[in-house]
Amino acid sequence: MTTPALHDLSVAELARQLQKREVSAVEAAQHFLGRIQAAPELGAFVALNEEATLAQARAADERIAAGQARALDGVPIAHKDIFVTKNFPSTAGSKMLAGYQSPFDATVVTRLADAGAVTLGKLNCDEFAMGSANENSAIAPLGFEQPAPVRNPWDSSRVPGGSSGGSAAAVAARLAPAVTGTDTGGSIRQPASFCGITGIKPTYGRASRYGMIAFASSLDQAGPMARSAEDCALLLSAICGPDPDRDSTSLDVPAEDFSRSLNDSVEGLRIGVPAEFFGEGLAPDVRAAVDGALKEYEKLGATLVPISLPRTELSIPVYYIIAPAEASSNLSRFDGVKFGHRAKDYGDLTDMYKKTRAEGFGDEVKRRIMIGAYVLSHGYYDAYYLQAQKIRRMIADDFQQAFNSCDVIAGPVAPTVAWKLGEKSADPVANYLADIFTLPGSLAGLPGMSLAGGFGEGGMPVGLQLIGNYFGESRLLNAAHRFQQATDFHLRRPEGI
Amino acid sequence: MALTSQDIARIANLARLELQPAESERMLTQLNGFFDIVEKMRAVDTTGLEPLAHPVAAIQEVALRLRDDIASEPNQREANQQSAPAVERGLFLVPKVIE
Numbered sequence: 001m002t003t004p005a006l007h008d009l010s011v012a013e014l015a016r017q018l019q020k021r022e023v024s025a026v027e028a029a030q031h032f033l034g035r036i037q038a039a040p041e042l043g044a045f046v047a048l049n050e051e052a053t054l055a056q057a058r059a060a061d062e063r064i065a066a067g068q069a070r071a072l073d074g075v076p077i078a079h080k081d082i083f084v085t086k087n088f089p090s091t092a093g094s095k096m097l098a099g100y101q102s103p104f105d106a107t108v109v110t111r112l113a114d115a116g117a118v119t120l121g122k123l124n125c126d127e128f129a130m131g132s133a134n135e136n137s138a139i140a141p142l143g144f145e146q147p148a149p150v151r152n153p154w155d156s157s158r159v160p161g162g163s164s165g166g167s168a169a170a171v172a173a174r175l176a177p178a179v180t181g182t183d184t185g186g187s188i189r190q191p192a193s194f195c196g197i198t199g200i201k202p203t204y205g206r207a208s209r210y211g212m213i214a215f216a217s218s219l220d221q222a223g224p225m226a227r228s229a230e231d232c233a234l235l236l237s238a239i240c241g242p243d244p245d246r247d248s249t250s251l252d253v254p255a256e257d258f259s260r261s262l263n264d265s266v267e268g269l270r271i272g273v274p275a276e277f278f279g280e281g282l283a284p285d286v287r288a289a290v291d292g293a294l295k296e297y298e299k300l301g302a303t304l305v306p307i308s309l310p311r312t313e314l315s316i317p318v319y320y321i322i323a324p325a326e327a328s329s330n331l332s333r334f335d336g337v338k339f340g341h342r343a344k345d346y347g348d349l350t351d352m353y354k355k356t357r358a359e360g361f362g363d364e365v366k367r368r369i370m371i372g373a374y375v376l377s378h379g380y381y382d383a384y385y386l387q388a389q390k391i392r393r394m395i396a397d398d399f400q401q402a403f404n405s406c407d408v409i410a411g412p413v414a415p416t417v418a419w420k421l422g423e424k425s426a427d428p429v430a431n432y433l434a435d436i437f438t439l440p441g442s443l444a445g446l447p448g449m450s451l452a453g454g455f456g457e458g459g460m461p462v463g464l465q466l467i468g469n470y471f472g473e474s475r476l477l478n479a480a481h482r483f484q485q486a487t488d489f490h491l492r493r494p495e496g497i
Numbered sequence: 498m499a500l501t502s503q504d505i506a507r508i509a510n511l512a513r514l515e516l517q518p519a520e521s522e523r524m525l526t527q528l529n530g531f532f533d534i535v536e537k538m539r540a541v542d543t544t545g546l547e548p549l550a551h552p553v554a555a556i557q558e559v560a561l562r563l564r565d566d567i568a569s570e571p572n573q574r575e576a577n578q579q580s581a582p583a584v585e586r587g588l589f590l591v592p593k594v595i596e
Contacts, residue, residue, distance in 0.1 A: 204551070204553060218551065244564070248561055328512060332513075337582070337589050339582075340580065340582070349594050351515075357514050361514070366514055367527060369512045371528065373508050374500075374508045384535070389549055391538060393547060393555060394546065396549055400556065428527055429534060
């Protein structure tokens with residue numbers, strides 16, 4: 001039997017080999033840096049810093065040699081470029097922050113580094129995490145002179161999903177065993193689905209938002225993306241935990257070992273299947289793959305329970321009012337004064353603001369700022385923003401009603417497989433509508449994940465979405481792990497990888 | 498309800514965004530396309546419902562806290578200003594605001 005290449009090892013196996021000193025952290029880091037540099041055409045990475053990476057790897061090797069190994073010591077990871085980092089530029093995919101150097105690390109970055117993980121670099125994403133296709137980045141990926149879209153490793157003519165598109169593409173192409181992403185309305189789950197990997201967004205408030213460049217503060221959550229639920233559990237255990245002094249919305253819920261119940265039986269697990277997720281908008285190939293995955297769960301002893309999430313469709317306008325409203329407020333800090341881009345020519349202060357923001361923001365970001373400024377403006381606040389926040393409560397209540405009869409909820413992540421580059425870029429509303437199945441869980445702040453549940457049109461992966469009740473991450477990861485023990489969808493690889 | 502080009506100009510001013518004429522026109526079409534899908538939301542009866550800001554407040558009380566008013570961060574003026582567009586003697590430079 002041949003020894004598997006380092007990039008084919010799971011995080012769990014790689015961590016074991018590192019701790020047994022069968023491979024060093026420096027070797028692992030060099031291996032992945034080599035792969036990243038050899039495959040720039042995907043456009044997944046926007047920044048490397050070999051010196052910083054190897055210094056972290058050497059420190060991990062020293063701890064392991066001294067018998068002081070930490071859980072993820074020497075495991076190479078990469079961060080979505082929405083997390084600020086001291087050792088790499090932090091751009092959020094925006095011209096506004098091109099070349100920006102953060103004086104501090106995001107809490108998620110610190111927590112993973114404290115667990116021993118080694119940072120390989122920063123990953124491309126939609127500008128300020130606004131997008132579903134990763135076509136909105138204004139930053140040139142490594143090896144490119146100009147901004148270029150991230151490509152899907154399963155078919156380079158297709159999008160990888162967004163906004164954590166670089167993250168998903170990097171894992172699928174085995175340029176990193178695991179990465180971070182962020183999810184506001186589906187930005188971990190949808191690219192995980194499009195690239196056939198596994199990703200989880202925890203309950204809102206479990207992962208600190210400190211140092212995550214803010215898009216919509218009441219929705220943004222960080223989470224891991226990797227090839228399996230087992231690997232996601234390892235990273236999520238390091239990521240979650242209270243950060244009371246630095247994130248006012250961080251919950252006082254202790255860190256948890258999300259690996260502990262991975263192997264529990266799913267016999268008798270009640271899986272709620274929302275009728276609204278299987279309506280006419282769902283592509284037949286996605287439906288077939290999701291139905292197949294649900295049958296697999298029945299074979300494992302789970303029971304399917306029909307449920308209703310009656311306000312699924314309403315979640316689109318509700319989300320696209322709330323998220324832009326919060327974005328317009330958050331993005332007001334980009335004024336060309338304290339950091340970031342400033343226009344070259346301007347008159348007075350107001351003119352400087354206007355020209356700076358006109359030059360620094362891309363089209364999608366401008367649209368959302370405009371929507372947000374409008375719905376928050378005098379005379380419209382009650383009718384739009386407040387109304388959306390009230391319906392948000394109805395949507396959260398609908399989930400609580402549903403969880404009376406089920407333990408987890410399952411359905412598709414997105415109505416279709418990954419679409420072709422450019423296919424929807426001229427029609428923003430078409431992009432918004434495609435978020436329909438991830439938005440309800442986001443608005444309710446529930447944990448949600450995507451795992452490869454089958455394959456559809458063009459041999460493209462189809463994600464199965466699992467949504468849990470608040471703080472139900474362990475159960476989700478357990479359900480996903482048992483599925484992955486019984487199937488091999490998550491082990492399949494794109495051609496040529 | 499449809500937005501007009503005057504609305505676009507007013508919102509762009511509130512948002513401190515300079516829009517070129519072609520951009521304003523495109524924005525008007527796209528925003529009106531967007532607000533078409535919002536109409537359904539306005540008809541929902543939400544009488545007596547409290548808005549939900551922190552989603553976990555749907556199941557339990559979530560108190561927003563204040564931390565103690567103690568200086569906890571070291572002074573890092575140089576690091577904090579390294580990405581500023583214009584700095585002189587530790588101060589951020591902006592166009593003249595007081596005549």
